[in-house]
Amino acid sequence: xxxxxxxxxxxxxxxxxxxxxxxxxxxxxxxxxxxxxxxxxxxxxxxxxxxxxxxxxxxxxxxxxxxxxxxxxxxxxxxxxxxxxxxxxxxxxxxxxxxxxxxxxxxxxxxxxxxxxxxxxxxxxxxxxxxxxxxxxxxxxxxxxxxxxxxxxxxxxxxxxxxxxxxxxxxxxxxxxxxxxxxxxxxxxxxxxxxxxxxxxxxxxxxxxxxxxxxxxxxxxxxxxxxxxxxxxxxxxxxxxxxxxxxxxxxxxxxxxxxxxxxxxxxxxxxxxxxxxxxxxxxxxxxxxxxxxxxxxxxxxxxxxxxxxxxxxxxxxxxxxxxxxxxxxxxxxxxxxxxxxxxxxxxxxxxxxxxxxxxxxxxxxxxxxxxxxxxxxxxxxxxxxxxxxxxxxxx
Ligand SMILES: [Zn+2]
Numbered sequence: 001x002x003x004x005x006x007x008x009x010x011x012x013x014x015x016x017x018x019x020x021x022x023x024x025x026x027x028x029x030x031x032x033x034x035x036x037x038x039x040x041x042x043x044x045x046x047x048x049x050x051x052x053x054x055x056x057x058x059x060x061x062x063x064x065x066x067x068x069x070x071x072x073x074x075x076x077x078x079x080x081x082x083x084x085x086x087x088x089x090x091x092x093x094x095x096x097x098x099x100x101x102x103x104x105x106x107x108x109x110x111x112x113x114x115x116x117x118x119x120x121x122x123x124x125x126x127x128x129x130x131x132x133x134x135x136x137x138x139x140x141x142x143x144x145x146x147x148x149x150x151x152x153x154x155x156x157x158x159x160x161x162x163x164x165x166x167x168x169x170x171x172x173x174x175x176x177x178x179x180x181x182x183x184x185x186x187x188x189x190x191x192x193x194x195x196x197x198x199x200x201x202x203x204x205x206x207x208x209x210x211x212x213x214x215x216x217x218x219x220x221x222x223x224x225x226x227x228x229x230x231x232x233x234x235x236x237x238x239x240x241x242x243x244x245x246x247x248x249x250x251x252x253x254x255x256x257x258x259x260x261x262x263x264x265x266x267x268x269x270x271x272x273x274x275x276x277x278x279x280x281x282x283x284x285x286x287x288x289x290x291x292x293x294x295x296x297x298x299x300x301x302x303x304x305x306x307x308x309x310x311x312x313x314x315x316x317x318x319x320x321x322x323x324x325x326x327x328x329x330x331x332x333x334x335x336x337x338x339x340x341x342x343x344x345x346x347x348x349x350x351x352x353x354x355x356x357x358x359x360x361x362x363x364x365x366x367x368x369x370x371x372x373x374x375x376x377x378x379x380x381x382x383x384x385x386x387x388x389x390x391x392x393x394x395x
Pocket of ligand 1: 041042081
């Protein structure tokens with residue numbers, strides 16, 4: 001199957017084929033050596049011509065049509081007169097110290113991402129799990145360096161999701177994702193969500209002063225972190241998190257009224273903005289609410305929040321928010337008092353939405369991608385590997 005012409009295409013042009021034969025059922029061996037008459041010493045960069053000795057080196061190369069290719073290269077060692085030491089000649093497409101070509105590693109990486117599971121990769125490429133893991137994450141790291149190495153961008157989104165349960169302490173560990181809004185991709189991932197943990201892992205990235213806006217959901221750890229870490233940035237409270245603030249209270253009140261949790265239609269009618277409902281739906285909702293005063297009051301406040309977000313212009317929005325907060329003081333419902341407190345505390349960040357007009361939607365979307373990545377790998381033990389996988393999946 002493997003003829004001279006094909007073999008010529010497989011090996012790099014710097015190599016000369018000595019011979020080629022089949023070793024077993026589907027593996028082929030190509031023996032080759034480098035053509036060049038001289039090599040450059042890696043220590044002092046002088047040209048060397050005198051050969052010190054030879055040695056055979058076995059290399060794995062990318063399989064061709066299901067056939068395994070083994071390259072056996074007669075490598076020369078040259079003697080450098082300046083350094084008075086021998087050195088081994090480099091091979092094109094092979095990193096120093098590696099026993100596989102870069103092409104082989106890339107091919108394994110492709111298989112890891114395309115094949116259903118790693119067992120199939122192992123069978124196809126006839127190599128160990130250890131090698132597959134190592135090659136895969138090596139390649140991911142290379143990809144990260146190529147695409148994800150730039151200073152802090154202007155606008156960021158930060159959010160967290162659960163990662164694994166810590167076996168020693170039994171508590172859940174979180175992962176923080178930082179999204180670059182402009183380039184629409186994941187910028188970096190860090191383990192944990194406290195200021196100290198984030199600082200330790202993200203501190204090395206230059207250009208913190210570039211950051212002008214950061215979207216977060218309303219939680220104090222991230223607020224403190226952003227204030228501390230990005231001195232020039234404005235915090236924007238995520239719109240959808242603000243709109244969602246009353247949902248749990250609404251659902252609880254509905255459950256008390258109807259006695260059941262599972263009523264998809266009622267849930268949708270209550271939670272959706274009234275603008276999205278049709279005429280008959282609005283009428284049904286109105287009749288339902290007229291019978292339950294607590295639910296109705298909660299609903300009115302929720303609609304007011306939605307309406308607030310439709311206000312045009314920063315100054316108008318600021319006025320509307322102040323009016324809403326002062327009106328809430330008259331309400332007797334504890335949920336509304338709690339909402340009032342939250343809105344007062346996050347007033348500035350909520351209004352910043354009108355200055356930047358960004359939300360955390362993409363960050364939440366990447367949370368979903370993260371879930372899929374975890375599922376596909378049946379969970380991760382190493383955070384470093386998880387991080388590489390996420391960075392490669394979310395770009
Ligand atoms: Zn030298």
